[in-house]
Amino acid sequence: MPETNIRSAAGPPIPTHAELFLAFFKITLSGFGGTLPWTRRMFVEEKRWLTAQEFNDVYALCQFLPGPNIVNLTAVFGSRMRGPTGALAAWSGFLLVPFCVMLAAAVLYDRYGEVESVRRVLTGIAPAAAGLIIATVAKMAAPMFRKLGPAPFVVVATAVAIGLMRWPLLWVMLTMVPASIGLAWWVRR
């Protein structure tokens, strides 16, 4: 492993490949209702592999990289600790359990999805799941709507273009990304 991937020797212990795999494996076992709080607890509080500030920096980066945030976080963190193979160890440790759980869920849904009682439960859960997303977006958007600037306009335009107009993601992104960065640059000039 190239030494440049490993942090300074003075810092906390650097996890081995096996430790990386096991740490993320354990996180997914406890990660009911979102894995982020558990990841933070394991890394910052239990193992002390990262300081709170380092964790925030890594997470902020992963939040606006394309793709699933927390999966990206495993790769970025694993690669910082042990290079590309470290990234692979962390990534696979993180995905193994959820994949097996979801595969089992998929088989069960395929077989029992039309059973009356299952149907009823899902009919109740689906609107609640939609409500959770509404709360998530409200929490994310609230700070942006409290100050002047182009951000609220970009949020609404993106939501309408994709959610109501149902325009293809590719075209909306090709328009909105340069427009939004342009506006952000213009207000900061």
Next chain:
Amino acid sequence: MKGDGDILLVLAVQFAIMALLALGGANAVVPEMHRQAVELRGWMSEREFADMFAISQAAPGPNVMMVTLIGYHVAGVAGAVVATFAMCGPTAILAQFLGRAWDGFKDAPWRIVVQAGLVPISVGLVGASAIVLTRASDHSWLAVVITVATAAVAYWTRWNPLWLIGIAGLAGLTGWV
């Protein structure tokens, strides 16, 4: 399923492109998954899509695992594997490289501008997910009540969302929703 190879290729390409385009994580890809799976390709009904999202929220692990359910529905175990890899693999590789490059530009002015421009887009995409999912799952007034109540409780309290999901499931079991 006929033409298994073809369908796996479609899954791989579509999900990889989707993951690379959607800034801001699993919830940001929901509208495009819905457009592809329900509207364009007819892989599943509106109701099945809402079901799968609900299952992915209730199950342990990240919400992005909804792709595993879609992949299985479309092409069995192979479909589940291909869809999951396509959604989680390429962006993780990209994240490693960008993660290193990004650190080098930590305080560069253009980086701050790019970040300020991208964050509202990722929030807008999650907003679009909220719209798409609400439309797919709320077919009765009681369902609307559940959505509004869940959103309010999740926004203003620190309750574990699993309780809300459980209560909603019980309400559904009564057959009133």
